[in-house]
Amino acid sequence: MWLEEMNGRAPSVIINDKEKSTRAAILEVLPSTTHRLCMWHILQKKFEHEWAKLIQKYELQENNWLTKLYGQREQWIPAYLRGAFCAGMSTTQRSESMNKIFKGFGRSSTLVSDFVHQYEKLLNSRYIKEKEKDLKTNNTKPRLKTCYKIEAEAAEIYTRKLFLMFQEEFYSSKKYMSSKHRQDGSKKYYFVMSIEEEKPV
Template sequence: MLFSGVNHHNQTCVFATALVSCESQESYVWVLEQFLECMGGVAPKSVITDGDPAMRIAIQKIFPTAHHRLCAWHLLRNATSNICDPRFTQLFKHCMLADIEIDEFEVMWEAMVEECGVREVEWVQDLYRKKYSWATAYIRGRFFAGIRTTSRCESLHAKLGRFVESRYGVIEFVTNFQRCVDFLRDNEDEMEFRSCYGTPVLQTHFIELEKSGATRFTREMFWRYRESLNRCVRVRINACVEIEGGQTFTVQKYCKPGMT
């Protein structure tokens, strides 16, 4: 079992690994308990898995405050195999990934099940009950570092294939697995060096903000930050209303009427 995540260079990193004899709920509970102990009792805020029932129960028990998200790729694959309707898969993907409000999601979901005639399908009903684990509308505000699938973990498995083989014994496996982890850490050190030296060329109209980002963020995060600044150039503030606890802004995109 691999516990992987994303570092400050947007690279895949390995937090921990465990060897288990079976994929049972008891095994998962034990592994998560050991992981929690190794992390000094600090549980993750967000977790993404493929939806294994035993793992889901273990996460609820050991990481009760973590938001458990289901892998988008696995959900789409299950939609294809359970419904066998390309139109449903297309509409479901939009329901899952669209950055919309909750009431908009509910309207969209109702229209989808009505159009595809799947309202009474048990799998679809179960999927709807789990909407807090996959619908962007219900997940908004939770931090997942831009991850929606377990593809990073799958990619990590492919990297492991370069270092370990099925013929290895336990000692050989552990030794070569550590070589893989060392390889990932060397890549992180290289990115760390590149972020500490050199200054990126400034490109936006927000010179001071861009300079601040260049000094505070790693290069990979700075490039993402700069993309946000570039998008801000396309928006104009039309109105500002004071509300309890803050302000509400009405903005216009591309300075075109009706695009608010």
């Protein structure tokens, strides 16, 4: 059908899932066409696999909040939302919203052409800032505060902004120590002590 409608010209690329019968048909009918697997399906399956591992590892099968969250996965997991344009927004917080981005951007009397021009400038500015952050993350190393391997590994994989947030939390956690209090079946209870005050918190 495709070849008939396109005067015998095969598509350069076909994207679909990993179904063997489809792949075999593509190789037979369109041998010169590149067959690409759909990342949307792969990422969904990857999420499902990793989620199941997480639940099993930490014995969270009875956690009601996580069960409900999993039931709503198509509304928050990026792998399920690849086709939905959200202009980079993933939260309703004002600091993340378009209201703040466009505040003072124009008035009701602003011409559409002027608005579009300002909008393009805004997008370009955000793009440049993002590239600058990527460049800094990829070409410089942050100063470590501890000799722990976990901090060094976080510095390698996190963006600079996220690493600094992690580093602050991790460094602050050193103010506390934990000791096992008791065990009740598969549950373990710990005391978390402030090193400075030496009393349970």
